[in-house]
Amino acid sequence: MDLSQAYASMTGDLANTMSLLIVALAGLALVVFDAFKNRHAATPWIAGLALTAGFVFEVSRIGSAEGMAYYNMLRTGGSAAFVNALVLGSGVLSVILTAPYLKRIGHNIGEAYSMILFATVGMLVLGSANNLVTVFVGLETMSICLYILTGFIRSGPGSTESAFKYFLLGAFSTGFFLYGIALLYGATGTMDISAMRDTVADGGSIVFWAGVAMLLVGFLFKVSAAPFHMWTPDVYQGAPTTITGFMSTASKTAAFASLILILNVALPGERWSEVLAVFAVITMVLGNVIALSQSNIKRMLAYSSIAHAGYILVGLAAGSADGYSGALFYLMVYTIMNIGAFGVIALLEWDKKEGSEQTLDSLAGIGYKKPLLGWTMAVFMFSLAGFPPLGGFLGKWAVFAPAVEAGYVWLAIVGVLTSAVSAYYYLRVLVVFFMKPEDAQSGAAATNFVIPKSSAAVLIFCVVLLFLLGVTTYAIELTGSFF
C-alpha cells in the first residue's frame, strides 16, 4: 500500500471522527497545560468544552448513514454515533460534577481531567471499533485510565487498594480476552469483525467457539456481570464518587456496544443466546439479592449496577434487532439515572471524607434539609426501580419485551420479579432520606453545606431527561432505527 495514498485517505477520515480527534487533542493539551499551570481553574473547563464539542458533533451525526473510517477500523454515523454521543454525554456530566467534588475533598489534581479525556478516547474507540485489534486497543486504553482514576486519590484508606484489586483482576481478564481474540483470528483468518461471518458460514469450528467463549469472559468482566462481578463493589466504593458515576456508565456503554456489534455482525446463528440468558439470570438475581443487605449506599449502588447489567443482558439474549436496540435505549436511561444518583451521593460527602465510609443511616432526614437532593434522588431511585412514568420503566419494557418475543418468557419473569425485589432497597433510601428522624449531632442534616449551582443544574437536567424519556417515544424509536 502506498504511503502517500494512505495518508490522503486518512486525512479524509479525520472529518468523520472529529469527536475522537477533539477529545484526544484536548487531553494532550491538558497534560501540557497542567504542567505549567498546576490546578488552574480553566482545566475542567477545557475538558468539559472538548467533551461537549465532541458530543455536539456526534449528535449531529446520529441521523447520517453508517460508514467506516481508517481502513474499516472504526464505524461512524448511525448506532456508532449514538453510542459515542452517550459516552461523551456521560463524560460532560461527570466532568461538571467532578470539578467541585475534587475541590471539596481537597484533591484537585489536574491530571484527573486528562485521564478522563484519555479514558473517553478509549471508550470512543471501543464503542465504535470494527476490528478486533481496535477493540483490544480501545478496551485497554479505557481500562488503564480507569485503574489510574480509581487510585489517584491517596488520602482515604480504600482508594489505592480498590484500584489495585481492579487492576489485578482487570489484567487477568485481559489475558482471557486476548486469548479469545487469538482463537477467533486463527479460526477465521481475519481481525475484521464484519468480515468474520462469511468465514464461519458452516456454523463455526471448535476453535471459533472457544474463542467466542473466552472473548465473552473478557466482556462480561468489563460490564461486571456475575459471576465476574467480584471487583465491582470494592472498586465502586473505593473510587472517587463522581468517577464511579463515570465508569459505571460510560465504560459499560462502550463495552456493551462492542459486544452488541460482535454478536450482531460476527456470530452466526443463535447458539450463544441461551448462554447469555443464563448469565443474565445469575447477574440479576445475585446483584439484586446482595444489594438488599448493603448498609453503605455506594456499595448498594454498585450491586444495583450489577443488576442493571443483567437487565441489559436480557436484551442481548433475545438476539433480535429489537433486543439490541432495547439494550441501547436501556444504556441511555441507565447512564442518566446512575450519573444522577452518584452525583447526589457525591454532594452528600460534605465533610471531605470519601463516601467509602458513609453509611446510609448517617443520611437520615437529609431529604427535608436539602430538598433538591432529596427530590432528585427520589426520581433517580424510582427510575432505577422501574416505576412509570420515568425512563427506567420504558427501558425495562424495551429489554424484556424482545426477550418474550424470542421465547424467553421465563427470563422476562425473572427480570420482573428481581425488579420488584430491587424496589425494596431503592425505596429504603427514600425512607431514610425522608421518614427517619434526623440525627442532630452527627447526621448529615446537622451540617450546613452548599450545593454548587453547576451540580444542581446537572441533577435537574437528569431528572427532566428521565421524565422526557419516560413519556415520549422519540428516543426509543431512534434506537429502534439502528438495527
Place this chain on the structure above:
Amino acid sequence: MLMTAPIMFFVFAIVALAAALGMLLSKNPVSSALWLILNLFCVAGLYLTLNAEFIAVIQVLVYAGAIMVLFVFVIMLLNLAELPDLKKVEWRRIIAFTMGMGLLSMLTFISANALDMLPNPPSLAAAAENGSVTNLGKALFTVYAMPLEIIGILLLAATIGAVVIAKRKPV
C-alpha cells in the same frame, strides 16, 4: 512447513516450560523474575523459528529489556521478604487447581483439533516475507495507523498515572 530445524523448537519449548515452572515454584521474587526473563528469551527464539524476526527482536527489547528490568527494580526497591506459608487448608487453592486443570484440558483439546480446520499454510519464503520489518512497518503506518496513535495515548496516560500514583507525598 514453516520450520527449518525441529530441534530448535524443542529446545526452546522445553526451556520455556521449565523456566515458567521455575518462576511459579521459586519463593524468592527476584529468582522468579529471572526465570521469567529466561522464559521470555526462549519465546523470542520460538518467534525466530516461526520466521517472525521483527517480533522476536521487539520481544527481547521490550519484555526482557524494559518490562522485566522494571520488575527487578521494584522488587529490589521494596526489599521484599518471603511470605510465610499458610497453615490452614485453603479452599481457594483447590478451586484454583481444578479451574486451571479444566482450562488446560480445554485449551489443549482445542489446540490438538486446530490444524484440520484452518487454511493451508503458505510457503517458507512467504512466511519470512510476512514477518519482515518492511511488511509490518507498512501495515503499522497505513492500515493500523489509528490504533498505533491510540497506543501512544495509552502509554502517555500510563506514564502520567504511574507518576501520580507512586509520588511520595499525597497531593
Place this chain on the structure above:
Amino acid sequence: MEITLNWYLTLSALLFTMGVLGFLFRRNAIMMLMCVELMLNSVNITLVAFSQYLGDVSGQILVFFVMSVAAAEAAVGLALIIAIFRGKLTVDVTKINLFKY
C-alpha cells in the same frame, strides 16, 4: 519429524495455564503481576503462529500492541504496588482486602 501449528498452540496453551494457575495460587502481588505477563506472552505465541500460518500480518500487529499494553500495565501495576507498600509494608494480597462483604 515436522513441527506443525499444533505444537505452537499447545505450548501456548500450557504456558497460559501455568500463568493462570500462578495467578490464582500466589499471594505475592508482584508475582501475580508476573503471571499476568506470562499469560499475555503465551497468547502472543498463538497470535504469531496463526499470523505466520495464515500469511496475514494483522496478528503480529496485535502482538506489537499487546507488548505496549503489557508495558503500560506493568508501569501502572508496579506504581500501585509501591503506593500500597508505603502504607501497609506488605504485598500480600490476602492482607490488602479492605472492604468487607
